[in-house]
Every structure is written in structure tokens, then in C-alpha cells.
Amino acid sequence: MTSTIERADAHEAPVSKPAKGGGFTGAAANYIDERTSISGVVKEFGRKIFPDHWSFMLGEVALYSFVVIILSGTFLTFFFQASMVETHYDGSFVPLKGVEMSAAMESALHISFDVRGGLLVRQIHHWAALLFIAAIGLHMLRVFFTGAFRKPRELNWVIGFLLFVLAMAEGFTGYSLPDDLLSGNGLRIIDGLIKGLPFIGTWTSFLLFGGEFPGTDIVGRFYTLHILLLPAILVAFLALHLVFVVVHKHTQFAGPGRTEKNVIGYPILPVYAAKAGGFFFLVFGVIALMAAFFTINPIWNYGPYDPSPVSAGTQPDWYIGFADGALRLIPPGLEFVWLGHTWSFNIIIPVIALVGLLALVAIYPFVESWVSGDKREHHILDRPRNAPTRTAIGAAGVTFYAGLWAAASSDLMATHFQLSIEGVIHVIQAWTVLGPFLAYFVTKRVCIALMKKDREIVLHGFESGRIVRLPGGEYIEVHEQVDDYERWKLVDYEVYEPLMLRPNSKGKITGAQRLRSRMSKWFFEDRIAPVRTQELEASHAHGHDGTHGEIEKGPGLV
């Protein structure tokens, strides 16, 4: 069987040929279009709409930092040697002259001191990497707290999460490449972490390092991961992530005229492309300024890796800090021998906590949609306060992460604030365990209070600060009504109610249903309904038929 496809464009070509006064640009565009039919794509993409809110650009920052990383990283590969062959440094940095080191460290120093612009590019690469992961983190928080992960974007959330993990892996492998003392210490900690896992630990460590730590393989292996495998996966997922952004269209905050079925904002061409293109150079500029003026990872201070020295103040880069912190926080005395194996719960517990935290982040969209039972698409974002339980869970997660993170710099807190390091650790231990609960309750109450305030403002207006004395001698504060644009933001949100526990088709109530009902109650029991039209009208009518016109009494005066 054969099928026929009409060549729709073929006979149109002669018609469009006389480009009327387009000059060279028009002719060139026409030439390309006739051979690639690209105009359809340009038309489609050029008219894509992006809503304008500053927080929507965080993902772009990550993207642009990644571009900077690729550009600077490519330059570095021209000079870096991923080899642990022993050599003696003979470059221009005096305090390392003649010191024995690996070829990797030697070439990293060569880049820093003897390649023109090498140090600047190295610093650009490293600062951009820190910024890349920071922007991803902030982007994830924005998506989480505004509920942008809801249907249909759950899978894109998971892809984004994978990008975050890949970025951390990229960061860690890159940080280890120069084979300096600091990164070697970091690798030693990872080696210990792996060896602490029961049964598989030692095998895994020997597999990774090609024998006993540190061996002579790890830099070469990490280099392959760092410049080949991980970037390839990262770029693939990044492309998928962006395709989904196009397919789903961008989310938007509630506002007049904004519905689940439209997107209001600027089209890519010409406004948004110009802004985004300019923004790339701004991001690049900020990174370049940081790299030009601030030292990062001074490997010449750290010296070559040698398993015997360990520097005080050895920390990983910020994105691995939470793992380092978890190891610092775990109390001692959790290691024992049982069944002929050493069980290092001082390592197993942190690993479980870290993996658990990451897993929760990955599956959260599915948990929330299961609990709420909501299968509709959502393109209007939540204000964080309008989803109090989600916001509170997020705040608890952030607090937990912050505890782990802070613990990684416990020694610096101790020296800089003249505290004892044990005291710092104990306080952060308490913070990490109790802080999330405290953050949860405080955030939830604050969210509900803010919703109550919003309701109050919609119904009764906001306090104008003008005190008026009535003929009867009564003092009141004049309340002014918010305008329609403002009001829209305050009333356009959804409220869920706890699910009823109902028997299924077989007349049974399963355990899963009970759990779901309990979770649903936990999520949605405390809620503030948005103001309905009738309420609003009633409130305004009350205002009009009263003696004081638009003036409303404050609750304290009733």
C-alpha cells in the first residue's frame, strides 16, 4: 500500500519569489524558507507567549549558566590532562616548584598560571557551575511553591529533578578533576561513605577507584563522566525539559482575563527573544565579573593530593554541603559488629536521610495529586499561601536542608563567632530534627492568616489610614476597596476538601483508601474559602445601604 502526500508549498514558491522590497534580509530569508520550510517553525515559535514575572526567568538563568559552562569547559579541555601519572611541577608558581604531583594537577596549574586567560576561564567555569546549580535549586523552589508541578507537568518536574541530580554529579566530578588536596579530601569522604554501606560498600569502592583508594584511575574515569557521559545525558534531558515547556505552554499567575485555557504575556518575537537574548549576556557578564574579581578554588594553595594531609576547613562545594553536613551531624557510637560485618549506622542513617529527602522531592507531585484526587490540568499558579499544607511541607523541607547545609560549615561558625564546635553541632542537630516541625506549623498558620487577611481585604477593603469622626462622635478608619485587578488575584484560587471515605465497588474500604483519606484530611482540613460573588455583593450592598456610604467599620469597633 502506498500513500500520497501533497506538496503544499511546491507550487507556491514561484508566487512568493518576487520578494517585494525586502532587500537582502528578505531575499535571504526567502531563500532559506524555500529550502527548509522554516517559516512555519518560526511562526509557531515566534508567537509562543511567555508571561512576564521575574521568577519565571530562574530556569533561564540555569540554562544560560549551562551554556557558559559548556563554552568555558571546552576551552579547559584543550589544556587539561586527565592523567594521574606522577610528574614534578615546573611552572611559574614558585611555592610548588619541584613538588611531586599528578599530571592532572600539573595541567590545572598550567592552565591557571601559564595559559593566557586560563585562570579567568577556570574561574568562569567554576563560578558558572556554582551559579548553575543555585539557579536550578531556586527554580525548583519556585515551581514547588507555586504548584507549577501539577498536571500536566508532573513528568517535567521529574525531568527537572534528574537535571538537578545530574548537575550535582557534574559538579562533584569536575571538582575532583584537578587532583588537588581539597578535592582529594572530598573524594576520601565519598570513599568512606561508600565503604560504610553494608555488603556492597567495599566492592563498590574498589570498583570505582580501580583498587584501593586513591589509585591511579579515578581522575581519568571522572573525566570521562564529566565531559562525555553526564553532559550528554544532561543535554538530552534539558532538551526534553524545554520541549515540554513548549508543549505545555507556560504557567501564569492568576489575573484578569487569565484562565486555564490561555496564556497572557509577550510573544517570543520580537520582545521576548530580545529580552532573553540580552539576559544571556547579562548572566554571562555577572559570571565574568565574579570570575575576574574573586578567586575560586585556589588549587595552588591546596597543593597536590596526598592521602596524609587534611586541611582544616575542608568542605565540598555548596551543593554537596548537605551530604557533608549530614555526616557531621550524626551522633557517634552508632557503629557495631554483627554477623561478622561492621554496621556503620553513622553512615547508613545519613545516606538513608539524603536519599529519602531526594526521593520525596522527586515523587511529591504524584503524592499531592493522589491525595487531592484532582485529575484536572492546572495552568494557573497558586500563590504559596493558597496551598497552606504544601507550602508548609516545602518550608519544613527547606529547614531540614538548611540544617544539613549549615552543619557543613560548623567549624567556620565556631571559629568566626568564637563558639565551641560541639555547641554548634548540638544546636544544628536540634534544629535539623525539630526545626522542620516548627517551620511546618508556623508556615501553615502564617499562610492561613494571610488568606484570612486577603478575604478581609476583598470583603471590606484595606485600611486607608484616614481616621474620620462621625457626627455621632464615633471615630472610624476609612476602608478603601481594592480595584478589580487586585481583587482578581485575591479571589482566584481553588480550595480542596478532605476526601470522604467511601467503600469501593466491592463494598470494602482498603488500607490505601484509609491512608489517602487521612492524608487528605491532613492536607485540606484547614482551609479558607475564596470570596464568592454573592458574598462580595452582599458586603457591598451592606456598605451602600448603611449610613456611611463606602465607609466600613473595622472589626475592633463593632
Next chain:
Amino acid sequence: MARKSRKANRRHPLATVVLIAIGLVVTGGGYAAFSSTTTASADTSASSQETIDEGEKLFAANCATCHGMNLQGTDDGPSLIGVGAAAVNFQVGTGRMPMAMQGPQAMQKPVQFNDEQTAAMAAYVASISPGPAIPDAKYLQADGDAANGGELFRINCAMCHNVAGAGGALTEGKFAPELTGVLSTHIYEAMLTGPQNMPVFNDDNLTPEDKRDIITYLKYLENNPSPGGFELGNLGPVAEGLFVWIFGLGAIIALMVWLTAKSN
């Protein structure tokens, strides 16, 4: 002929240089001899009795409350038997002694005594309890092998003082102090006497030449600013992380807000 006589009458062109050199050698040598005499005398307690008496008075007034009139120590302070002049010069010369109060460790303060008074106390302590002497100036010139010093520093010192000498935390509120801005003499004396929680690195452990190399390395770090720009306190990834979150991302968010701002 005329040339010859003129030459004979005139001084040799290099005569001035030679004269200056001789002058310098004499004064410098005299000074060196004088200084080494003081050092030697502090060590062998052959210092002038006047200095020792002066030191004794100062010791009785400022140190004896805790260290005892005979250096035997009390409940509030350790015995000073065997500490020698170097320890006194370090502790008093950096302002750690006299202590303001008992704490996890003696804190650096503005120095309370001038050089003569410090030297007098050192001479007094050395006269009745000989120990490591104030180091010879030839080890303090920071003219050794910085590469060897760096390697020794990373192996012996960096675990407490940090690879860049930025300092680090110890247990129970104690800490290893920052090493920038510390005089070469004091660095040497600290290695020699092991003040506070620091271990002693005696001359068998680190030879005087090794100590000189370490000083050379530290002075190199101190006198050569980082080739990469501002150092952010040499605190490593924590400072870098804070910087990128606060200033890097902060600047970018400011730009984002600016870019998306609605025109009025």
C-alpha cells in the same frame, strides 16, 4: 706619565663602594654580634644581672599570681620550669600573656609590654629555667625554599591552621589561629614551644631549615595576593557558596526584576 700620576693620586673608582661595604659590615656585624649576645645570654643566663632583675620585678608584678613566684605554677596557671626565653617572647610578645581571663585558650590581645620589658622577662625566666631560646635571625628572613615549606606546612600544620593559614576550629571552643600577619619570630617560637594546644615541633622533628622554609611559604602567601582576585578570606567552598548565593544570584535576581518590570 701624567695619566699614571693622576691615577696614583686618585682613589680607585670602587673605593666608595668598598668603604660603604666595610661600614655596613662593621655596623651590621656589630649589631648582629650584639643581638646574638643577647640571645645567647638569654639562653645561658649570662645576661646582664640588671636585665634579669628588671625581668624579675615585671614577672612578680604581672605573672606570678598564676605562675607562682618561683615559676612553679599554681591552680590557675602552669609551671614555667623548662620553658625558656622563646615561650616568654611568644606569649607576651603576641599579647596572649598576661591573660585577661581563663578560657578555652589564651586570646591574642594588644601587646602590653614593650620589647625591652618582654626581653627582660624572657631573660629572667631563662635565667632560672633554661629552655628553647629566641631563634636566630638567620632563620627568620623568609628566604628559604617555599616549595619545601609548603609541603611541610600541608603535612604538619594545615590540618589545624588550614592550607592557606586561615585558621581552623578545634574541640571545646579552642581554635588554631590565622597565620597571616604573625611575625616570623613568633611563628618560629610557636613551632619550637607548642603554645596552647599546638604540638611542639622540636629541631629533630622539623630542623631549623625546615622551620625557615615554612616561614618562607607563609610569608609568600601573605605577601603575594591571590592571582585569582579577592580571596574571600581563604575559607574555601563555604565562602564561595555564600558569595554565589548572595551576590551572584542576588545580582541576577535584581536584573530579572529589572527586566520584567512594567514601564510606568
